[in-house]
Amino acid sequence: MGLPNASGDLSTEVELDAFRRLFPLRFFEKHLLESIRPDARPLGRARDTTLSLGAVASANGSANAKIGSTTMLAAIKMEVMTPSLETPDEGCIAIDFHMPPIVRPGRPAEAAPVVAKQLSDTILSSGMINLKELSLVSGKAAWMAYLDIYCLYADGALFDAALLAAVAAFSYLEIPVVSLNDDGKIVLSEEQGLSDREPVNKEKRKVNLGSIPFSLTCILHKNYILADPTAEEESIMETSVTVVLDSSSQLVSLYKPGGPVLAYTSAIQDCIALTRQRVMELQMILEEAISGMEVD
């Protein structure tokens, strides 16, 4: 069939766009041969990442993470619950991921519950938050932290951006000072100690974070490994590997959901090496964002 001069005569804009849409895989492979991607990134580089904290004033902690164009807004609201009998000293975290209709109209996206479960498992098993810190009165009251992450723009690497936003929201979390009132309920404490009730958690305004997890999603295609895919790349080349490392470079989770490409050990090790670099970048970005907020 008549290919528009497949040897690369893509001089006019119109032909380039048409080629990109009609033969997406060939379009990408032409770039991969030169070790570059259509947005001029080298294969192993992630997109520009920005983080801004405290975007939502009505929440106890919030963060807005952008990886390239993918934008996630995470916010934490603290409510009080009665701890269960088996764990009277522990609070609880409820994590939920939403893809609101502004991003994808019609049926809810298939990716949303998958990412929600991945996030939930990763955050809870990474040991970032010690649930005992969320306890208020042993056996009677503990914090339930509702973490909600909304995707405002989906352009690939949803899990990475969501995890970054979640972690940043936790690091910027401010727990309100509360005290126990006479009915046995927890209420917000007045500021100047007007009430005669002792605040239950005067010292615990911030949560101490243990090892913070960071992640990187890579796409495997033939012999190439592409870090931080865009939505276009994800839809064309379907094998993705997500590696989550914590700040001490220990492996928290490895996720490879099927796909046409089988990953040999060497490929996995390359992915882990790329993730290790990314962890250092992300740590710096997170620290800069936090210290930026402290300069009041």
Add this chain to the structure above:
Amino acid sequence: MAAKPGSAPTTYSPNLGQKTRPPIFKDNDLDWVRPDGRGFHQCRPAFFRTGAVNSASGSAYAELGNTKVIVSVFGPRESKKAMMYSDTGRLNCNVSYTTFGTPVRGQGSDHKEFSSMLHKALEGAIMLESFPKTTVDVFALVLESGGSDLPVVISCASLALADAGIMMYDLVAAVSVACLGKNLVIDPILEEESYQDGSLMLTCMPSRYEVTQLTFTGEWPTPDINEAMQLCLDACNKLGKVMRTCLKEAASASQE
């Protein structure tokens, strides 16, 4: 084991005790200062930006004080519901809140009527005959609720529709006024809305001087109704100019 699936423990928010209504809203106490220092007839500074979401046909982000709204428009596109032939297009609106947008978690579901109110506010302004047999979807997400949510959603939605290139008779601007005792306060914040005796929301097309939607609630003495409507119309005019400037900037920025 921390997130026990299936057993959702009941939680409550540690709110401060009942806020007693400040006793100054009786007679004409004009010394009261609004919590954010504005005058009674002063709206919050408005920030609009179009083109926030590229995957949609058009989108806009609006921020007035603490109220932050993002609206996406998809279409005109075919939909199963519009399979029957009709001369006019369909408009489908949906307003949803984030769970953390309200001071108490989950209060956003109290505002289910906003979707149909948004529909009524916009349908008068859109030229539905210009896209027969197809549907235009307008989705609004309130990221943070800081008072006067629906007027901000309506203004932002009309900007998103303009960004999507949907033909309209005019931009739609909306403003609300709260009646606190004898005082008329424009563009109330959440705290003022909780004390109000009555509220008026007016949605109009500023250049045509036509009102698309008018909603009164509560008690209103007759002379105040006229004053409030005039206040709203003036404010809508100014808001319309701000929205127009935003669109012009976006258009000239894309031309460069």
